[in-house]
Amino acid sequence: MDPMRSPLLTDLYQLTMLESYYERGMVAPATFELYARKLPPHCGYLVAAGLAQALEWLEHARFGPDELEWLEQSGLFKPAFLDRLADWRFTGEVHALPEGTAVFPDEPIIQVTAPLPEAQLVESRLMNLLQFQTLVATRAARVVDAAQGRRVVDFGMRRAHGAEAAMFAARASYLAGFDATATVLAGAEYGIPVTGTMAHSYILAFAEEMEAFKAFLEAHPDKAVLLIDTYDTEAGADKVVALAQQGLKASAVRLDSGDLADHAHRVRRILDQGGLQETLILASGDLDEYAVAAMVAAGVPIDGFGLGTRIDTAAEQPFLECAYKLMAYEELPRRKRSEGKGHWAGRKQFWRSHDAQGRVSGDRLGLADEQPAPDGQPMLERVMLDGRPLQAPEHLDTIRERTRKSIQALPALCRDLHDPTPVPVTPTRALKAAAREADRITGYCSE
């Protein structure tokens, strides 16, 4: 059973509820929406990502012989339910925000309308697929903003949480504007440019650092990036100059430890004095958007940044406060009112408005069947019908360009790295009425 495809990668309660829904014939259309409850700390926006994988999963999820056999021997379910699962496939309709679009709390990132048991079962994996890529794309977009045109590369595979996370982190950071990844398989699968330098172990495998540099330069005459901090960073830079004088020229050096800003200044001076003005300085080691922004603001002579752990694990807060909630059943709005976790009811759409300069001025969140505002652009698009995608997956560079435009259109205050002001999201009158209606339907007010 392949965890990336099996519908058993879900919470047990989904199956328990499904059995009950089928037994009671509760198969009317239901609409669920996945939305953020809150922005991550210090973030003024989110960048929606992961839709391609979500649609692929929805299209192909099936209970195969191995799944059915395990469910049967588990003794947890009745045979009639297992028969039903043998034919199960997702037949629903999906509306979603195109990947690479800026999005705010309460706005649906994906909206699933399907017979209740189908829309329910897919919850766990849809959240699992969408929340992580959205989280990484958001952090990565902030890094790109902070780097102000300097090169930024994903180095984080080793500390991502497993194989799929490593792949998704490479994909999400690239669509958010990173220039490349070190993860080879992400190059092979997604067409992302791959790049790399050398590890400390390469240096250590030679008796002398000089010898290691020389060997690497000989093997990669035009594009060698030398890691110069294994023993002493400035002494390493001196060797780079000495080797250039022998005709072995590095394209860049990499710093990976100590005070990166301080070393960058010293190394730049050594390289320049040695006539190596064109040799770039790359830096890595525990970087995030804040560190990049600080170095850029201070004019530190670093030409490119390798970011790993803190972006690939979204370390500042490694989860998105999001939910996948039933919004309508049998065409009627529904909502829960749990303390601190209430939400707007009904099947939604939202519209984005821009000012005369083309900046986003605000979003209106309303019901899908509302008359659209004349100045607002509807953001959710229909992407799947009867469980089949309506178009081929987008090219990653198309998404990357969408991200660039979507972020550039945000007000500067919304893009602030430290204390941003998100774009206002205003509920329509119809949305407020639907919330009251939902409370009436479920008898909340009468209790």
Next chain:
Amino acid sequence: MDPMRSPLLTDLYQLTMLESYYERGMVAPATFELYARKLPPHCGYLVAAGLAQALEWLEHARFGPDELEWLEQSGLFKPAFLDRLADWRFTGEVHALPEGTAVFPDEPIIQVTAPLPEAQLVESRLMNLLQFQTLVATRAARVVDAAQGRRVVDFGMRRAHGAEAAMFAARASYLAGFDATATVLAGAEYGIPVTGTMAHSYILAFAEEMEAFKAFLEAHPDKAVLLIDTYDTEAGADKVVALAQQGLKASAVRLDSGDLADHAHRVRRILDQGGLQETLILASGDLDEYAVAAMVAAGVPIDGFGLGTRIDTAAEQPFLECAYKLMAYEELPRRKRSEGKGHWAGRKQFWRSHDAQGRVSGDRLGLADEQPAPDGQPMLERVMLDGRPLQAPEHLDTIRERTRKSIQALPALCRDLHDPTPVPVTPTRALKAAAREADRITGYCSE
């Protein structure tokens, strides 16, 4: 190409270095070790986990036709290197700490000895596999400690970072002492007990909460857990009592929002007054070891905890500060001296000593060929030879029992949740001599 098996799930520089090693005939045996540089915040120990997956990956990693074709068309490598990769397999020897063992910084979790290019290539995926499970097992062991015998269950699949992370989080939390997981596929693949309750959407799909409870109790007469916070927690508890009086008895109720301690007291009172002393109270929602410990210390009447996001993402710090470093090449010790990232050189072993009461008194970190101390137990075991595992994978319950014993043997101060004192790790004289020798070999002192 399956990300969970493909050797292309690696950093590009591994392949670049490999090509150079093969070209220069640098294929002598090298020893690399993976170790933690620091403990995660507030942690007094780590629990080693993920070895089974690491060994499986090492045994099966191959460059298949798809991998070779992509590498060829990438134009990044020479044909001779690709021919070499076509026959590549890991042929090395591995020593490791059995899963479920408490471990401290600088102590090897896994030690790989193989021809340099093989030991080098496996770095990225070994770190990716071992650091995440070790991180989750560590957090989960702390939760188990905090829960003092109350039931703890993994609910975190939806916010884990992708499919493999969800599976590994279920595995690592179970081997660390969790009682069950909600992730069905982890039950199917690893034999972990699976459990579940119901979601808010189930309640919302019915016009009345009472109707939803009734439907669920009828479908699961003996084991229904009712989620009672959708509208009003105490009103939900009243309904549970009313239904019991009609003969429909819930086995437990679940609280998932608001002040869990406060609601638990009120709900316990309502249930007890309704004659439901045996109905358990389960709680979930943003819990971690600190929240569990605080509720247990305050005598909050909660019988079981569902933990998700904060454990499955190791949210307090979602990465392990660890490294996989070259320790010896051509039988000689090596080490890097980068600022803040230096390490002990040489191929290691470590020994654990216990006091008269059976408590761990300290570890000694030394070289593998040192005479063992008479009172110390050697911790690293040989688990793989010529790229083949030396024994069948352990049963997860065997590992779980090892974790229990390993944590119980730690001093109370080391298990403190807030300000622990780790067990002291003392380097042997031979280890100190090896570090000096490594610096001499790589010319560090003479620069």
